[in-house]
Amino acid sequence: MSERWDPAAFKERVDTLLRDFLAEEAGHLVRIDPALQPVADHLRRAAGHGKRLRAAFCYWGWRAADQPDSDALLRAAASMELVHAAAIVHDDLIDDSPLRHHLPTVHVSLETALAGRPRARAAARSLAMLIGDHLMALAGQLFAVSGLPAAYLARARPMWARLARELVAGECLEILSTGTGPDPDVSMKVVRYKTAKYTVEQPLLIGGLLAGASPALRAGLSAYGMPLGEAFQLRDDLLGLFGEPGDTGKDGLDDIRGHRPTTLLATAWQAALPTQRQHLARVFGRRDVGEEQLREVRELMIELEAPQEVEHMIVSRVREAVGHLDGLGMSRHARWALTDLARSATDRRT
Numbered sequence: 001m002s003e004r005w006d007p008a009a010f011k012e013r014v015d016t017l018l019r020d021f022l023a024e025e026a027g028h029l030v031r032i033d034p035a036l037q038p039v040a041d042h043l044r045r046a047a048g049h050g051k052r053l054r055a056a057f058c059y060w061g062w063r064a065a066d067q068p069d070s071d072a073l074l075r076a077a078a079s080m081e082l083v084h085a086a087a088i089v090h091d092d093l094i095d096d097s098p099l100r101h102h103l104p105t106v107h108v109s110l111e112t113a114l115a116g117r118p119r120a121r122a123a124a125r126s127l128a129m130l131i132g133d134h135l136m137a138l139a140g141q142l143f144a145v146s147g148l149p150a151a152y153l154a155r156a157r158p159m160w161a162r163l164a165r166e167l168v169a170g171e172c173l174e175i176l177s178t179g180t181g182p183d184p185d186v187s188m189k190v191v192r193y194k195t196a197k198y199t200v201e202q203p204l205l206i207g208g209l210l211a212g213a214s215p216a217l218r219a220g221l222s223a224y225g226m227p228l229g230e231a232f233q234l235r236d237d238l239l240g241l242f243g244e245p246g247d248t249g250k251d252g253l254d255d256i257r258g259h260r261p262t263t264l265l266a267t268a269w270q271a272a273l274p275t276q277r278q279h280l281a282r283v284f285g286r287r288d289v290g291e292e293q294l295r296e297v298r299e300l301m302i303e304l305e306a307p308q309e310v311e312h313m314i315v316s317r318v319r320e321a322v323g324h325l326d327g328l329g330m331s332r333h334a335r336w337a338l339t340d341l342a343r344s345a346t347d348r349r350t
Helices: 007-032 034-045 053-063 071-095 106-113 120-144 150-177 184-211 215-242 254-258 263-271 274-283 291-303 306-323 332-346
Strands: none
Touching: 007 034, 007 053, 007 071, 007 120, 034 106, 034 120, 053 071, 053 184, 053 215, 053 332, 071 106, 071 120, 071 150, 071 184, 106 120, 120 150, 150 184, 184 215, 184 263, 215 254, 215 263, 215 291, 215 306, 215 332, 254 263, 254 291, 263 274, 263 291, 263 306, 274 291, 291 306, 306 332
């Protein structure tokens, strides 16, 4: 790979690597028993989407420490995408989301495949949970067999363990907070631990640790990664409610029906008058909410300036993140790539 950052070429490298890795693992499952074919099919397709941002942040954490392009590092970086694939399967299962990337989610698709069998829904959900578990295990496997020296891997293992712990903690916090009184502080903690850390900060730090980055560089990467990760999830929250399903590939009513503790909903609640809160309370958490109620909630949130406030939070965090790149002593290629990734992660339609 040339010094110049080419996101499309990088994505193609990661896509090819993951496609081959998961196809091989799917083959192992089918050889155990042909009945595992539906599971193998979903495993093969599990990491088929995305911009490969997590792999890219890991890669540039490595390159920021003046390490060269490396196929072994690429395999380690690609493992971050399997963490994300596992998190998506589990998240969709927990939220009972019907769509992801314009396609039925894993548990919904498996329920269709099992139609006519006893307890098909429960079986499909159980299979989806196990697929998510296996993807997380495969992430660790791909990292371990990446081909990097054992001493390099040892430097990053504590951060890998922290990533897994905090991802689970964030998901648990969201579950425990769902349906409770909206609280901006709680919502931001969920943002931080469920998404922000494993999307940006921790992949960067894993790449830096693999490369032997100095404590000062790692501190700078963390200062860049934390606000950018938060901005990434805040953008996702905005798209979740104000994006169109044709663009986002997800149901725009998910967050309302699930009464999830998003920063957008908490910001609206905090700004609302008592009568406006009563209106929101009648809608949040109802499974029968339709497009008309969605339109009304959108209008009320705009009136309360909640999306405008979240947009301001995104812009200020991106500015803060990029500002931390100054003075880190990294190459201009690394600085340019991380600046471009900040834009790509937060200025997106889907």
